[in-house]
Amino acid sequence: MNVRELRIPLGERSYPILIGAGLLAASETLAGLAQARQVAVVTNDTVGALFEARLALSLAGAARRISIRLPDGETHKNWQALDHIFEQLLRERFDRRCLLVALGGGVIGDVTGFAAAVYQRGVDFVQVPTTLLAQVDSSVGGKTAINHPLGKNMIGAFHQPKLVLADVDTLRTLPPRELSAGLAEMIKHGAIADPAYLGRLERDLAALRACDTTALGDAILRSCEIKAAVVAADERETGVRATLNFGHTFGHAIESGLGYGNWLHGEAVGAGMVMAADLSWRAGLVDDSLVERLRGTIAAAGLPVRGPAWPFERYVELMSIDKKARQGAPEFVLLERFGAARVQPVTDAQLRATLAACTG
């Protein structure tokens, strides 16, 4: 498999995404960025044991290289993890020209990216996502954040990486649940923006779940292209970018209500997309056949298609703290058809019906 390159066009903050097999150990682009700089690789014990030695080969030219290990899991996407990074950087006297490298999944990427956004008011960082979800989701958009006890991703910044390295070899050791969680976001990209891509994903699901690197490389590239097109049109998330939150209002409520880390983010989004599609049908935007097709695709990807059995009020309470809420009256990203989504408020009755039909 060749290296595929996608350039994210953001003026002086433009950066490349490189997708390929074996990139960790042999990236000239990363080597060039790290040359003669203070470099901190931020990872966790699991991912670090698997990949940090390989990555170190691309970082051989650094003036200094340190390793910072964070505890694993969404429950640790918090201030303590962030402060652990700051403390290591300050103890090692890293200055504002240093480079942070996030080696891991979405939690590592989000925390490290936010640390880079605010350490000495902003330093450079590189994303090396090692999960499918992170390769298609965190690679594009520059969103970084930590969770607050009162809400997910409530504290963060927009901070673009200098480079994203998506090495598909890292996906071979990924647990099947995590691979499915990545597929959820890819299905989302097809559903909201590209029916042909959705069709290809449906056709290739078995190959993707079997970790076929060519199928994965194609799909990762297409997902990054779709997300990049949306983000380039709306970097600060004031308009069309909100459609990327398809399935996420429900999904965040599920994650928040279960406690972060019980369902994977992609699993919650899987069920959330079915709920959002059902709501689109109840709002009169789509046929029920679309809902059924999406439900089937999500199930075939190995993802849940129903939310937890909570009362209506519990869901509403969990959703209203979500940052997509507008003055307490949540709007939803709904499908108009496969390939087109929009944000609109729904009635209380429509929301009740969807929750009754799609949970428990």
Place this chain on the structure above:
Amino acid sequence: MNVRELRIPLGERSYPILIGAGLLAASETLAGLAQARQVAVVTNDTVGALFEARLALSLAGAARRISIRLPDGETHKNWQALDHIFEQLLRERFDRRCLLVALGGGVIGDVTGFAAAVYQRGVDFVQVPTTLLAQVDSSVGGKTAINHPLGKNMIGAFHQPKLVLADVDTLRTLPPRELSAGLAEMIKHGAIADPAYLGRLERDLAALRACDTTALGDAILRSCEIKAAVVAADERETGVRATLNFGHTFGHAIESGLGYGNWLHGEAVGAGMVMAADLSWRAGLVDDSLVERLRGTIAAAGLPVRGPAWPFERYVELMSIDKKARQGAPEFVLLERFGAARVQPVTDAQLRATLAACTG
């Protein structure tokens, strides 16, 4: 005294600084920004008791207004204060379209500005500085930060306010030490960028220390103009903006070594400027008459002109953690003459001589 207006030109992030007497209670610009929004006024008990009721008159059109009180002082410019803001905003369900208003000195402005930079990845904020230092220093530049136990201002962001309201009436209740601390930064502006302004400050020192609002209004405007010109040329602090740190490498070392809050920031910068001028002389850039004149002006402003009696090694240790350090070998902002400064490394011997001459 009329309202003076200075516009900070930063493209789509441009904003006005309004300087005048009585602005708090009667700002149409602030009223327009607050109209129909969720507004949080962040202040401390001392400043809040003096001015929050007046400010509320300009915020009457807000959809909702809450007050968030932080503990007073530089020692509280930390994560706990930041998290207190986040917690109030989340409990009150403030969304990303809310407006934060920082009412207070530099600590309130820095913490509130940083909270605004990262709450839900960035919300609008207004600076209402109530100290002379904050009116001339924090009003321009978009720098926000909190301290870390291992270093001052180590965690922060560049985040521009939507408006700065500098009401000179608030300076009437300011303790004389705090007024002098503000004069330190103004003297700095004259020293590095405008000899005529330095001369006017020297001439008007008595009026300024007596809180003459016209003299203060003139000087605040000129200081903001100077800082704005430097910042506009170099928003991200990669080049000429570093000259604004004249006196600050020594000053931060003094603050850090004494424990934040023992000397005021402006007091530490006062002594730091004398040290930096002395170092400029030892580096062969200026005559000793310049050093003596600056020392006299700083003393006449009611500021210390000597650093604490610490050994050379203690100063070096305190300065090397400072973020102006480059790989452990600190550079200094030195004067070439009044009106021109530049960054350059100095020899160990020059630094030793300055510390021997200007401390204890």
